[in-house]
Amino acid sequence: MAHQSHRHHHSASEPGEPHMAALLDLDAEVLHAHLSEAAAWLADLTGDVPVRRILDLGCGTGAGTFTLLRRFEEAEALAVDASPQLLHHLRDRARDLGVADRVRTVEADLDAAWPAIDGMDVVWASASLHHLADPDRALREVFTALRPGGLLAVAELDGLPRFLPDDLGIGRPGLEARCRATLTHRQAGTLPHLGADWGPHLSRAGFAIEAERPVTIALEPPLPRSAGRYAQTVLSSMRAGLDGLLSTDDLSVLDLLIDDDGPESVLRRGDLTVRTERTVWLARRPAVAG
Numbered sequence: 001m002a003h004q005s006h007r008h009h010h011s012a013s014e015p016g017e018p019h020m021a022a023l024l025d026l027d028a029e030v031l032h033a034h035l036s037e038a039a040a041w042l043a044d045l046t047g048d049v050p051v052r053r054i055l056d057l058g059c060g061t062g063a064g065t066f067t068l069l070r071r072f073e074e075a076e077a078l079a080v081d082a083s084p085q086l087l088h089h090l091r092d093r094a095r096d097l098g099v100a101d102r103v104r105t106v107e108a109d110l111d112a113a114w115p116a117i118d119g120m121d122v123v124w125a126s127a128s129l130h131h132l133a134d135p136d137r138a139l140r141e142v143f144t145a146l147r148p149g150g151l152l153a154v155a156e157l158d159g160l161p162r163f164l165p166d167d168l169g170i171g172r173p174g175l176e177a178r179c180r181a182t183l184t185h186r187q188a189g190t191l192p193h194l195g196a197d198w199g200p201h202l203s204r205a206g207f208a209i210e211a212e213r214p215v216t217i218a219l220e221p222p223l224p225r226s227a228g229r230y231a232q233t234v235l236s237s238m239r240a241g242l243d244g245l246l247s248t249d250d251l252s253v254l255d256l257l258i259d260d261d262g263p264e265s266v267l268r269r270g271d272l273t274v275r276t277e278r279t280v281w282l283a284r285r286p287a288v289a290g
């Protein structure tokens with residue numbers, strides 16, 4: 001299997017790999033119910049046909065890979081990503097979870113030459129299509145990688161989750177919204193497909209759309225401790241891109257929020273929530289070319 005060059009699109013609010021691995025693992029831990037629900041939707045559509053071959057595109061640390069391996073017990077997964085560090089992390093987790101013999105990783109830049117893949121029963125692409133320079137080309141490759149009748153799940157988000165109330169009780173109301181607005185403006189240049197409507201892209205690539213499901217996630221207190229670490233990791237990655245773009249007063253309060261210690265830290269605030277909007281598209285390669 002070819003190992004291609006690594007052309008990786010980080011945006012201002014996206015951390016480097018060690019930080020990214022932690023963020024993706026926390027995302028999977030805190031939002032596991034949403035992932036399991038999406039896997040159940042896929043299972044509903046597979047009918048009686050067993051799922052044996054799964055492809056996870058832009059797999060990161062394997063949130064989708066492991067969710068699908070749990071749901072489809074006879075399946076093996078091919079996990080593809082441009083980042084060797086994230087794939088290494090995924091293989092470690094596969095060993096810890098006792099599924100190493102069911103997972104194979106491939107390092108590939110999905111904007112470059114694709115690995116030769118065909119006969120897949122299910123393809124999963126979560127929060128990865130919007131990173132690609134040419135997602136339409138990738139979707140045509142996915143179409144070819146699937147067996148006729150096979151299913152594609154695309155899960156996408158409109159941005160990073162929100163955690164904080166407007167009034168933090170320590171001044172600077174609306175701080176999180178200002179952080180997001182500033183970074184969204186910058187992201188428009190680096191990630192033009194973030195928040196796209198993927199339905200027309202799927203149709204153009206030849207897929208029949210089975211369902212489009214908006215998912216609103218709103219986790220309220222009391223939250224598990226992992227939610228605080230998730231908020232800290234996301235806000236810290238945002239903080240890294242905000243120097244010089246927000247007032248020093250805003251940045252000082254943000255620093256208090258992401259600090260490990262102190263009463264205002266998101267690790268111990270009682271008013272933390274996790275709010276995010278995601279959409280899942282379920283699409284099928286028609287059994288007979290139409």
Ligand SMILES: C[S@@+](CC[C@H](N)C(=O)[O-])C[C@H]1O[C@@H](n2cnc3c(N)ncnc32)[C@H](O)[C@@H]1O
Pocket residue numbers: 007008009024027057058059060061062063064080081082083086108109110111125126127128131132
């Ligand atoms: C936001 S993460 C999502 C990871 C995982 N699918 C999940 O839901 O947790 C986006 C992933 O896409 C990968 N990626 C970005 N550009 C890529 C490219 N050109 N080729 C392959 N993978 C890419 C990144 O390395 C990262 O792992």
